Amino acid sequence: MTETLEIASEREILYDRLADRLETAFNLNRKVVSFQANKEEPIYRWFKYKEGFSSALVKYFLTEYGSKPGKLLDPFAGAGTTLFAGQELGWEAHGVEILPVGVFVMQTREALNKVDFPLLQKTVKSLWNELAQMEKYEQHIHHISITKDAFPDETEVLLNKFLSHCLKIEDTGVQTLLRFAAFSVLEEISYTRKDGQYLRWDYRSKRELNGKPFDKGKIQPFEEALKHKLNQILADLSPNKSATLFDQYPSNGNDHQQIPINIIKGSCLEELPKIEADSFDFILTSPPYCNRYDYTRTYALELIYLGNDKEQITGLRQSMLSCTVENKEKIEYLKHFYASIGKQEIFDEIIGVYEGSAAMTEVNSFLAEFNKLDKLNNKNVPRMVKNYFLEMCFVVYEMARITRSGGYCVMVNDNVRYGGEEIPVDLILSEFAENFGFNINKIFVLPKGKGNSSQQMGNYGRTEIRKCVYLWQKK
Ligand SMILES: C[S@@+](CC[C@H](N)C(=O)[O-])C[C@H]1O[C@@H](n2cnc3c(N)ncnc32)[C@H](O)[C@@H]1O
Structure with a gap:
């Protein structure tokens, strides 16, 4: 135990210094914060972006x-919860997102505003006939090694026919919605299940699988899954219903004109530095957590369906942001990038803040030890943690720079634990934020969940790690 006490000291000092900002937020339970709370809203219930947070959370803070x-602004926009919830309340919303999956969901949601409903109905009605009559098709999903044989053969043929048919639909809104409908059922019609770090494969697939056989239950035929999804979409969009569904959160009684959202496709590490200083009133975001979750593997089926090849997926x-053990360092790249935009001294300042954090140094050294x-169950965990914080240090700097004085930054993030030691992501990122001109108003801690018996917490876990919403304000 002496060892634990010794290595905990810098984190404890930081904890003691920021302890008065930590506050359990009983109104922000896990359900309100998580994507689950969106399940009554159209589009969110059509495609579950499990990493998302809820519109209710966004509206509460705004x-x-x-x-x-x-x-x-949301620099990690995901499926666009911040953008669309903000838009409903009359905000001019901008988002940066690197993963084509989130970008496609946002684009679809935008297309909804203009969709020709009678034409959509007509197109859906004739769809099955068109597919039945199609003999030749030019579109083919190009698999990568981790998706090969993910679909039963007949499903693969139907998917290809469906994609070929979609290309012929001239109305872009209707085309996007149709493509989106099949996109939303890819997991259900496949032999796979999303499982965080990778896809789990059902024992019925053609793959040679090791370990205990996994049975994912019913694998839906393409036609059944797509019909169900299209019916759900049509029902939600039917002119009578959509008015109430989209309006379920009144916009404070004001009749706001909705300002179109601005989606920036790319990495916020490159996009934020291009934004003018002091130009945003509010940033509301949730970055990837430092937890080895691999978006590109979890969403591999969706990525290939959208036409991404092996190189693009590896590049993505x-x-x-580094959050898997496969991520390599980006620091040399960032150095060149900042030099190329004439901000070499800013690069040095950011590195200085990172290196000046005693708690960070402590984390890096105990992980190396x-x-x-x-x-550690993977030798690249120290590299991932180091780079996660290093890259987040750049993001926090840029967020502080582009927020106007008095403006807010709200961030949802979970702490993590490696080798039994908690890494206080909330405190370290808040320390960076203070250095760059934010005041740490609050670190709201979500109430502890149920069912965290010591057994479930694993060998080392003695206490549940904090899941937080940080509230920073630009001085
Ligand atoms: C926790 S999710 C955010 C979900 C979002 N709040 C929502 O409700 O949908 C984090 C997002 O950051 C994105 N991301 C990761 N690295 C990024 C980068 N360098 N630039 C922009 N987005 C990135 C991921 O693709 C993911 O969609």
Whole structure:
């Protein structure tokens, strides 16, 4: 135990310093924060982006802290919860997202505003006939090794026919919605199940599988799954119903004109530095967590369906914020990038803040030590953690730079634990934020969940790690 006490000291000092900002937020339970709370809203219930947070959370913070609608940004926009919830409240919303999956969901949601409903109905009605009559088709899904044989053969043929048919639909709104419908059922019609770090494969697939056979239950035929999804979409969009569904959160009684959202496709590490200083009133975001979750593997089926090839997917994995053990360092790249935009001294300042964090140094050194002692289940965990914080240090700097004085930044993130030691993501990122000109108003801690018996917490876990929503305000 002496060892634990010794290595905990810098984190404890930081904890003691920020302890008065930590506050359990009983109104922000896990369900309100998580994507689950969106399940009654159209589009969110058509495609579940499990990494998303809820519209209710966005609306709560914008209403509680945003004095009046202004400019809103989400640098990790995902499926666009911040953007669309903000838009409903009259904000001018901008989002950066690197994964084509999130970008496609946002684009589809935009297309909804203009969709020709009678034409959509007509197109859906004739769809099955068209597919039955199609003999030749030019579109083919190009698989990568981790998706090969993911679909039963007959499903694969139908998917290809369906994609070929979609290309012929001239109305872009209707085409997008149709493509989106099949996109939303890819997991259900496949032999796979999303499982965080990778896809789990059902024992019925053609693959040679090791380990205990996995039975995912019913694998839906393409026609059944797509019909169900299209019926859901049509029902939600039917002119009578959509008015109430989209309006279920009144916009404070004001009749806001909705400002179109602005989707920036790319990495926020490159896009934020291009934004003018002091130009946003509110940033509301949730970055990837430092937990080895691999978006490019989890969404591999969706990525190939959208036409991404092996090289693009590997490239994406490396360009995303480091949160998997496969991520390589981006620091040399960032150095060149900052030099190329004439901001070499900013680069040095950011590195200085990172290196000046005693808690960060402590985390890096105990992880290196744990590696030597073989206490981590993957030897690249220290590299991932180091780069996660290093890259987030750049993001936090840029967020502080582009927020106007008095503006807010709200961030949802979970702490993590490696080798039994908690890494206080909330405190370390808040320390960076203070250095770059944010005041740490609050770190709201979500109430502890149920069912965290010591047994479930694993060998080391003695306490549940904090899941938080940080509230920072630009001085
Ligand atoms: C926790 S999710 C955010 C979900 C979002 N709040 C929502 O409700 O849909 C984090 C997102 O960050 C994206 N991301 C990862 N690295 C990025 C980068 N360098 N630039 C922009 N987005 C990135 C991921 O693709 C993912 O969609």
